[in-house]
Amino acid sequence: MEPNFLQQLVTKFDIADYPVEEQHKILDEMSQIIMESTLTRAVPLLPVEAAVEYDKMLETDVGISEIFTFLQLNVPGFDEIVSEEVATLEKMLKIAKS
Template sequence: MSTDSTTYTKILDALNLSELEPEEQEEILLDLNDLVFKGTLIRLIERMPARIREEFDSLLATDPSEDVMEAFIQKNVPDADSAVTETLAELTDDILAVTT
């Protein structure tokens, strides 16, 4: 699952990160990545049929690698990549709404 670097650039520009200390920039970027990850995961789980959701829950209990999780999602969730795009678009809209 890939992300759109143009979208990230819009977010970073809107937040004026260049005005902040490097440590603050890093903290904000980590928080943004966390928001994108969680938002995407929620969207993916919502798209899973109940049976697949149960299988995914069982998989998570085994502490799988990122590659294993991504392979499961790509196999079982149609159009999974769009979840990342949708999450980024929503986050961008929210940030731009309060910063512009």
């Protein structure tokens, strides 16, 4: 089978040995950790004015991509934060599996 997107993610995170259902669950759970870790670190870094605007955004039905874009633009080092959290995830899974 040619590698598809999901499979390549599975390969990237080195969880191919798990049953398919577990792969999905792992990715799902880990993604939740990344999300929460990222937000916990990033949101407090919003400058005051941006935080006010951010609060307003949260009250609306604005899309997720817009919120993330907003955080990217307003939180210094946002990408690095996400990168670190993802890297941690990768490392954890590799260590746990090795």
